[in-house]
Amino acid sequence: MTLAYYVHDLSPFLLKIGGFGIRWYGMAYLAGFVIGTLLYRNLARRGFSDLRPDQVADFITMAALLGVLLGGRFGYMLFYDLGGFLHDPLLFLRVWEGGMASHGGILGLAIFVWWYARRHGLSWRNLSDNIVVVAPVGLLLGRLANFINGELYGRVAFVGWAMQFPKEILTWSPGRCEELIVRASAINPAFQSPDAVISGVSASPALRDLLSSQLPPRYPSQLVEAALEGAFLFALLWILRTRVRLPDGVLTAFFLIGYAIVRILGECFREPDSALVGGFTKGQFLSFFMIAGGLLLLLWAWLKPRYPKAWVRT
Numbered sequence: 001m002t003l004a005y006y007v008h009d010l011s012p013f014l015l016k017i018g019g020f021g022i023r024w025y026g027m028a029y030l031a032g033f034v035i036g037t038l039l040y041r042n043l044a045r046r047g048f049s050d051l052r053p054d055q056v057a058d059f060i061t062m063a064a065l066l067g068v069l070l071g072g073r074f075g076y077m078l079f080y081d082l083g084g085f086l087h088d089p090l091l092f093l094r095v096w097e098g099g100m101a102s103h104g105g106i107l108g109l110a111i112f113v114w115w116y117a118r119r120h121g122l123s124w125r126n127l128s129d130n131i132v133v134v135a136p137v138g139l140l141l142g143r144l145a146n147f148i149n150g151e152l153y154g155r156v157a158f159v160g161w162a163m164q165f166p167k168e169i170l171t172w173s174p175g176r177c178e179e180l181i182v183r184a185s186a187i188n189p190a191f192q193s194p195d196a197v198i199s200g201v202s203a204s205p206a207l208r209d210l211l212s213s214q215l216p217p218r219y220p221s222q223l224v225e226a227a228l229e230g231a232f233l234f235a236l237l238w239i240l241r242t243r244v245r246l247p248d249g250v251l252t253a254f255f256l257i258g259y260a261i262v263r264i265l266g267e268c269f270r271e272p273d274s275a276l277v278g279g280f281t282k283g284q285f286l287s288f289f290m291i292a293g294g295l296l297l298l299l300w301a302w303l304k305p306r307y308p309k310a311w312v313r314t
Helices: 024-045 053-079 082-087 089-093 102-120 124-149 166-171 174-187 194-203 205-214 221-243 250-267 282-303 309-313
Strands: 013-017 020-023
Touching (some): 013 024, 020 024, 024 053, 053 082, 053 102, 102 282, 124 250, 194 205, 221 250, 250 282
């Protein structure tokens, strides 16, 4: 018996008026910053951070803007769309179209935290340990936003929990895409472009049936990565931060190594969105450098131990 797979039909807009609206993608980043601030402030109140609770909001805001957003966007342009950026540098500013690289965001965040700690005479390792504890919340929400957008979908898989993603037609050959549009416009003359077809799925059962017969089922890799990079990594780091006496820097090392491992695993479910590097996806290849960096930081932390105030008092 042929399985009836769910055809992704979620709108990228939380609220839309005319051609403008509030996107889930932007709300995910905003929610990540707010929740991250509350969690970091909780750690500061408990003595795990060199920052005072009243300093946390400004620190997180600057980290989000100068580290995560700039780093993530720059990383995406550098690692995944360098040709498009060189052809149209203004592409860098069109963040509402998507295109953020986690590895770039992590690198940008590391650079910002180092600069902030140096400027204010604080421990880089301490600030970093606390921010990596709350960072997986942003990764979780970002992956959920990827799922709502129907982007970064998984590899073809004939399993019961597979789904069909209409955005796949954007990668089809012109001839195949034109054939689909002819059939879709017979259903509704408004379906005259790939974007119109994608946005019309939720309102047209006939169009959904058409796409169901054309699209292969795929892993919802965004949800797999949300669980691994977000929920699992956050739970692990929060427990280690609040329950285990560890020198500053160890949690950052664990985050780098842990994120790299779950990213390598998650990429096994995800359709590669760029050329492979030595048989590995771009995300897997970059993760190997994170493991190396995490091991070096782990060695540094154990050789030169320094503990948060909460553990010093203990």
